[in-house]
Amino acid sequence: MSGLKRITGWMHAGLGALIGCAIIASTIDAAKAADPRAELYQKFEKAVRGKTVAWVPVWLGVLESEWTRVMKAHFDDYGVKLVVRDPNFKSDVQLQAVSSLINDKPDILIVQNPTTTLLARELKRAMESGIKVIQINMASNQLTDAYVGADVPKLGRSLAEELVKACGGGKGSGKVAILQGEATAAYSLDMTKAATEALSADKSIKIVSSQPTNWDANKAADVTTNVLQQNPDLCGILSVWGPMTAGAAQAVKNAGKQGQVKIFVASDGQPADCDMVEQGLFTKNLSYRADTQGEAIVNAVLTLLQDSRPAGATQLAYYTTNYWVSGKDDRQFCFVVPKE
Amino acid sequence: MLATSQSRGSYKPSQSTIVLGVTLVLFVALSLALPGFASLGNLFTLARNISILGILALGMAVVVIGRGIDLSQIATLACSAAIAITLIDDGWSAFSAIGSGLLLSVAIGIANGFLVSVIEIPALFTTLASGLLVLGVTRALVVPHYQVFLKPGHDWLLKLGGTVMGGLPVPVIAFVICALIVHLFLSRTVLGHFIYAHGDNAQAARLSGMATRPLTMFEYAICSGIGYIGGVIMVGSTAIMHLQIAESTLIFDVILVVVLGGVSLVGGRGNVLSVIAGTLLIGVLLNAMTIMNLDIQTQDMIKGAVLLMAITLDSYIHPRDEETAKQGD
Numbered sequence: 001m002s003g004l005k006r007i008t009g010w011m012h013a014g015l016g017a018l019i020g021c022a023i024i025a026s027t028i029d030a031a032k033a034a035d036p037r038a039e040l041y042q043k044f045e046k047a048v049r050g051k052t053v054a055w056v057p058v059w060l061g062v063l064e065s066e067w068t069r070v071m072k073a074h075f076d077d078y079g080v081k082l083v084v085r086d087p088n089f090k091s092d093v094q095l096q097a098v099s100s101l102i103n104d105k106p107d108i109l110i111v112q113n114p115t116t117t118l119l120a121r122e123l124k125r126a127m128e129s130g131i132k133v134i135q136i137n138m139a140s141n142q143l144t145d146a147y148v149g150a151d152v153p154k155l156g157r158s159l160a161e162e163l164v165k166a167c168g169g170g171k172g173s174g175k176v177a178i179l180q181g182e183a184t185a186a187y188s189l190d191m192t193k194a195a196t197e198a199l200s201a202d203k204s205i206k207i208v209s210s211q212p213t214n215w216d217a218n219k220a221a222d223v224t225t226n227v228l229q230q231n232p233d234l235c236g237i238l239s240v241w242g243p244m245t246a247g248a249a250q251a252v253k254n255a256g257k258q259g260q261v262k263i264f265v266a267s268d269g270q271p272a273d274c275d276m277v278e279q280g281l282f283t284k285n286l287s288y289r290a291d292t293q294g295e296a297i298v299n300a301v302l303t304l305l306q307d308s309r310p311a312g313a314t315q316l317a318y319y320t321t322n323y324w325v326s327g328k329d330d331r332q333f334c335f336v337v338p339k340e
Numbered sequence: 341m342l343a344t345s346q347s348r349g350s351y352k353p354s355q356s357t358i359v360l361g362v363t364l365v366l367f368v369a370l371s372l373a374l375p376g377f378a379s380l381g382n383l384f385t386l387a388r389n390i391s392i393l394g395i396l397a398l399g400m401a402v403v404v405i406g407r408g409i410d411l412s413q414i415a416t417l418a419c420s421a422a423i424a425i426t427l428i429d430d431g432w433s434a435f436s437a438i439g440s441g442l443l444l445s446v447a448i449g450i451a452n453g454f455l456v457s458v459i460e461i462p463a464l465f466t467t468l469a470s471g472l473l474v475l476g477v478t479r480a481l482v483v484p485h486y487q488v489f490l491k492p493g494h495d496w497l498l499k500l501g502g503t504v505m506g507g508l509p510v511p512v513i514a515f516v517i518c519a520l521i522v523h524l525f526l527s528r529t530v531l532g533h534f535i536y537a538h539g540d541n542a543q544a545a546r547l548s549g550m551a552t553r554p555l556t557m558f559e560y561a562i563c564s565g566i567g568y569i570g571g572v573i574m575v576g577s578t579a580i581m582h583l584q585i586a587e588s589t590l591i592f593d594v595i596l597v598v599v600l601g602g603v604s605l606v607g608g609r610g611n612v613l614s615v616i617a618g619t620l621l622i623g624v625l626l627n628a629m630t631i632m633n634l635d636i637q638t639q640d641m642i643k644g645a646v647l648l649m650a651i652t653l654d655s656y657i658h659p660r661d662e663e664t665a666k667q668g669d
Contacts, residue, residue, distance in 0.1 A: 062485045089587060183636035209633050216585060217578040221501075222389040226630045229385040230376050243487055247578035254502045254577075272489050272580075279492055337485070 047306045049079040054106035056097050057136075058114045059089045063268040063290045066335055067136070070294025071301075080301070091118055098122045102129060108301055112136040116186045127312040132304045136297060138187050146300040146316040150288040152187055155322060156194030156240075158286055159264045162324075163236045166262045166283070168204040172235035177227045178210040179220050179239040179248055188212070191240045191266060199238075208234065217247030224251040228261070236262040242273035242285070249281035267325065267334075274334035277325050285325040291335035293320050355602030356610070358653055359617040362646070363624055370628045377631060381507065388509035390623030392570045392577075395515050396590075397597040397615045398522045399566030404598055405526070406559040407539040407607025408456060408463040412448070412471030413594065415586035416564045417571030419478035420445035422581040424572070425488045434496065442568055448474060449564030453557030475586050483583060490579040500576025511573050518566060523612035535559060539607025597622055600647065621646070 053075060057064040068084060075082045083106065087094035091114055098119055101109060109131050113119055120142035123133050127144060137149035167174055178195060181188030192210065199205045209227045213220040220239070228234055228251065237252075239245040245265045252261045258280065267273040267285040276282040296318045303316065323333040353361070371378035396413060403410045424441030428434065448470065455466040479486065490497065503509050526532040537545040538555055546552045575581055601618030603610030625646060629639045 060485075062487070065485060089584070209630070211630060211633065212636050214588060215582075216588065217580045217582055218392065218574055218585070221578050222626075223630055225385050225388060226627060229379075229381050230631055243580060243582060246489065246580045250498065250501060250578050254498075272487075275489070275492075 044306065045079075048302065050081070051108070051305055052081045052083060052106040053108045053110060053301055054083045054085070054101045054104070055110045056085045056087065056094060056101065057112045058087065058094065060084075060086045062270045062272075062337065064112065066268075066270070066290035066337070067294045067297060069338070070291060071298055074295070074298040075301075078302075080305075089114075091115075095119065095122065098126075102126045102131060105129070106131060108132050108134060108304060110134045110136060110297065110301070113138045113140045113186070115184060116141045130311050132311045134297065134300050134304070137293070138190075143315050145304055145311060145314055146318065148296045148300050148318040149293065149320060150322065151319045152190040153194035155266045155286055155288065156191035157198045158322060159191075159238050159266060160195040160198035162264050162284060162286075163238050163262070164199065164202045164205055166264075167235035168202045170204060173231075173233040174204045175206050175208045175231050175234050176236045176238060177208055177224070177231075177234060179223065179237060179245060180210065180212040181215050181240050181244070183212040183214075188240045195238055213244050215241060215244050217244050219247075220244040221247035221251040224248040225255065228252065228255045228257065232257075234261050236264065236283075239263065239265045241265070242267045242270060242276070242282075245282065246272070246276060249276060253281065269323075269334045271334050271337060274325055274331055277330075278328055283326075285333075287323045287325050287333045288320050289323060289333055289335065296320055354614075356614040356617040359601050359614075359621050362649070362653070363617065363621045366621070366624050366628075366646070370624065374628060374631060377628060382627070382631075384503075384507055384509055384512070386623050386627040387512040387515075389627060390619050391509070391511035391515035392573055393590075393593060393597060393622065394615065394619040395511075395518050395570040395573070396567050396594045397619055398515075398518050398612065399563040399570075400594050400598050401603045401610065401612070401615045402522065402526070402535065402566075403463075403559050403563040404595075404603050404605060405539045405607060405610060406535045406556065407542060408556065408559060409595070409605070410449075410452065410467045410560060410563045411464065411591055412452060412467040412474060413563055413567045414588075414591045415471035415475045416445050416448045417567040417574075418581060418583050418586045419474050419483075420448070420564075420568050421571035421575055422478060422483050422488045422583060425490050425575060425581055426482055428494060428497070429488070429491045434494075438572060441572070442565065445564040445568035445571075446561045449561035450557045452564070453560035456560070457553040457556035471586065475583060479583060486584055487580060487582045490575060497572075497576050498579060500573050501578070502576075511577065514569065514573055518569065519612050519616060522566070526611060531555075531558070536608050539609075541608075593622070596647070 055068065055071065060068065072082055085097040085101065087097055094114065095118060098111060099122055102122065102125060109126050111119055111123065111133070113135060117140065120140045123140060123142045123144050126133050133144035134146045134148060135144055138152065139147045163176055166172065167176055176199065178192055180192050196207065196210065199207055208231050209223070211223045213223060224237070237248060239248065242265055245263065249263055252258055252263065262283040265273065265282050265285050267287040269287040269289040269291065273282070273285050273287065277285055300316065300318055307314065324330065325333050376382060400410060400413060420441040423444060424437050427437035427440060452467055452470055455461050456463045500510050526535065534545070534550050534555055537550065538552055542552060597618040598615060599605060600621065601610065601614030603614045625643060629642065
């Protein structure tokens with residue numbers, strides 16, 4: 001049995017070699033000597049052109065629109081089709097969008113997770129049905145072919161270190177407040193956890209408040225007014241997101257404490273965040289730059305499209321670099337929203 | 341309410357009195373237990389934090405007393421205020437920009453009232469849909485990324501979120517003025533009485549010669565207009581309008597405050613005091629929990645428990661019957 005198999009195997013190999021020779025011969029005829037550079041391009045074209053990428057953000061806010069803009073610009077150039085579904089912050093709609101996209105069988109599925117669990121099962125199903133999956137800015141409990149985004153705990157630690165530098169060791173009252181996003185959003189939870197650990201490690205720092213603001217500038221302003229009322233000697237605020245912090249900064253300004261209360265914000269690099277620093281309302285932003293993140297997403301897509309292994313074969317990570325924004329000179333670390 | 345208390349011949353405290361009582365008990369307990377709670381500064385902070393909610397609730401109360409409901413209130417104020425900021429940022433004068441926002445919000449209110457009273461679509465569906473429509477159109481045409489920042493250089497508008505006379509927050513003054521005007525309107529004017537009559541029995545009001553259709557449009561216009569005032573104060577406090585608030589639970593907080601204080605969803609009942617009582621209870625709770633730095637789960641538990649307590653107490657003192665039964669009972 002095995003002998004027969006081996007013989008058939010040889011025959012196949014021989015046949016294959018013959019056909020191969022014939023093809024090579026004809027190619028040489030057609031294109032003279034094969035140009036390795038042209039071949040590289042053809043290989044790239046074959047792997048990439050005409051492929052479909054499906055993209056499901058949590059919603060199309062400023063950050064997500066910037067990712068989408070960068071992706072679209074590159075994909076148009078490569079001849080990749082981009083399908084976008086905007087669930088507008090509704091997790092049931094997002095789950096449905098992902099489920100129905102899996103049935104449409106795109107080549108790559110990109111998702112931005114709202115929580116670590118919501119999409120986990122569907123992402124596994126997507127990979128099982130042969131779709132390569134990229135997760136953006138927050139990984140779910142299900143690891144997939146690639147992750148692109150900020151190292152969120154690291155953001156929290158870096159902000160905390162800066163806050164300790166400004167407020168610790170007797171350089172101020174040592175009293176600090178943390179403004180969280182939504183209580184259940186993992187992006188906010190992870191950053192708050194890492195920041196709290198780093199702040200607690202320093203004996204001179206006291207966290208007087210750590211409250212969720214539901215990403216709402218009004219709520220952030222209310223909480224901040226409240227905290228300032230109870231702790232007039234507050235030294236610093238650590239916040240996980242720019243737009244809601246705008247409200248907190250106004251509350252600090254209204255209390256006449258602009259400058260006394262240092263405000264450190266994790267930023268996606270949206271223009272308004274840089275404006276706030278330039279107006280002296282924020283002390284410093286730590287920007288993870290949505291524009292360069294968009295390019296990292298494109299690179300991950302190109303890598304996976306050119307990788308002939310099936311979905312689920314790798315777990316690549318593209319952690320993006322963070323940049324401190326502390327004045328006019330750091331404008332480059334914020335992106336520009338183009339006029340439509 | 342009046343009828344039951346007369347027929348039984350004994351004093352029955354109204355729902356707003358009960359809620360005020362609960363608030364007072366909480367307030368005393370917290371003043372004793374929580375250092376820094378009873379200070380004048382904290383009272384200003386407390387009042388400031390609930391004044392926007394209170395203003396919105398005043399507008400909502402007018403519609404609810406007229407046996408309606410306006411689920412589009414937040415969407416309308418967010419979009420009108422966002423458009424007003426966009427105009428200011430584009431160099432319009434303050435008066436015309438803010439005025440245009442007000443006109444827009446009032447127009448949306450009138451359109452709501454028209455759909456409810458003339459086309460006769462239930463208020464719940466009308467305002468649910470109109471809120472979505474307003475939000476969608478604004479997002480598509482004016483505010484693509486959900487947020488507008490007020491550009492620097494408009495400090496006069498930011499004064500609306502500031503304080504005057506040694507710490508008195510401007511939003512609180514605005515709430516007091518709005519409350520006073522709405523109170524006088526509802527209790528002293530013919531139109532105010534018409535709204536009660538309309539909510540109590542729309543058919544009877546109509547048969548006795550009131551123009552209930554224009555009246556409905558008027559109610560919804562007041563709700564949107566007062567809501568817009570709240571929206572402008574939001575901008576004054578934060579220098580940003582984020583349309584996401586239209587999809588947050590804020591609208592339910594507004595309805596909760598209204599209903600909690602005793603403005604019944606069946607219409608014709610409650611007054612400005614009810615709104616103030618409901619707002620104060622929520623305000624005391626939120627303020628104390630922020631001072632105590634409680635985590636969100638504990639906050640939800642306490643909020644839920646206190647609300648249930650207030651409602652239970654009310655139903656114990658006012659047993660449900662045909663007359664006092666509320667929608668959904």
